[in-house]
Amino acid sequence: MHQSSNPDAGGAPGTQSLQRAIALLRIIAVNNRSGSRLVDLYRRTGQERPTAHRLLQGMVAERLLRQDPQTKRYHLGTLAYELGLAAAPKVALRDICLPYLDAIAEHTGDTVFLTVRSGFDGICVARADGSFPIKMFVHDVGRHRPLNVGASGLALMSALPDDEIDRICRINVERTRRKSPRFTEAALRASIDSTRRRGYATNKVMDEPPVHSVGMAIRSPDGTPAAGVSVSTLASRLGHDRLEMVVRCLDDTVRSIEAELRNCVDRDRVPYAMPSLAVA
Numbered sequence: 001m002h003q004s005s006n007p008d009a010g011g012a013p014g015t016q017s018l019q020r021a022i023a024l025l026r027i028i029a030v031n032n033r034s035g036s037r038l039v040d041l042y043r044r045t046g047q048e049r050p051t052a053h054r055l056l057q058g059m060v061a062e063r064l065l066r067q068d069p070q071t072k073r074y075h076l077g078t079l080a081y082e083l084g085l086a087a088a089p090k091v092a093l094r095d096i097c098l099p100y101l102d103a104i105a106e107h108t109g110d111t112v113f114l115t116v117r118s119g120f121d122g123i124c125v126a127r128a129d130g131s132f133p134i135k136m137f138v139h140d141v142g143r144h145r146p147l148n149v150g151a152s153g154l155a156l157m158s159a160l161p162d163d164e165i166d167r168i169c170r171i172n173v174e175r176t177r178r179k180s181p182r183f184t185e186a187a188l189r190a191s192i193d194s195t196r197r198r199g200y201a202t203n204k205v206m207d208e209p210p211v212h213s214v215g216m217a218i219r220s221p222d223g224t225p226a227a228g229v230s231v232s233t234l235a236s237r238l239g240h241d242r243l244e245m246v247v248r249c250l251d252d253t254v255r256s257i258e259a260e261l262r263n264c265v266d267r268d269r270v271p272y273a274m275p276s277l278a279v280a
Helices: 013-030 038-045 047-063 079-085 093-108 151-158 164-177 185-198 240-266
Strands: 066-067 074-076 112-118 121-128 144-146 200-205 211-219 226-236
Touching: 013 038, 013 047, 013 144, 038 047, 047 121, 066 185, 093 112, 093 121, 093 144, 093 226, 093 240, 112 151, 112 240, 121 151, 144 164, 151 164, 151 185, 151 200, 151 226, 164 185, 185 200, 211 240, 226 240
Parallel strands: none
Antiparallel strands: 066 074, 112 121, 112 226, 121 144, 200 211, 211 226
16 A cells, blocks of 8 residues: 655655655554565555665664564564653553553453554553453554554544544545455444443454454543553453443543543643554
8 A cells, every 4th residue: 555645745855765764664563563574565655665675774774673584574673662662751641551451451351452542543552461261362562553443442533523533534444444345434433423422432353253342532631532441352251231340340440540640641641643644
């Protein structure tokens, strides 16, 4: 997929190179676990092969990226990790939420995820595993996916203003349909309406085994959605009574986190700006 914004469309040469490098980094970050091939990177960004290769090797030399010597695939490097640590604010949302995630996991026995927004995507920033022997490895920490995918991202998206939802839909409906051909915008908007009406999102995560998730939005002190928290478990464990229990647990947790955020959170913690580029 070509990026929606062309770095070659103007600007100083240095700016163009930076834009090209960032476009590559975005795609590599999305696929960091499996890695990205050179051929996929230059095709998806619309860059010439020599240009992409030169930029990638430059970022490897600076430790922004690493290249697996066997597969030749590119992954984020140690400098990317170090920069992320340095960018963390004095009070991190993730640090505030971690004890609450552990408490939900202990109470429900299930797997709990915390998701924050980055433009059109949701990023899993933390997970906690409960005592139930079958673990829900449906999402990895650090993984990007369209914001509308998963209960925590859907809950977060549903808490946004309508115009923001419209902007996300214009990009993410097509992205989601590539991996789920039966997905429709009408179904997404129905899910958003249902989430707003009930106060929580539900989502079928997997078919085999059947896995469902339940999520709620966490709001920052100014009322904007800061994150989404969700519980994922086997569908057979989410009957009516247990669903009500999970919803109550999430609701109590969200209220506690929001109270703590009102006291101490750095309001610049969560990125709200919509980037000009989106990756599939």
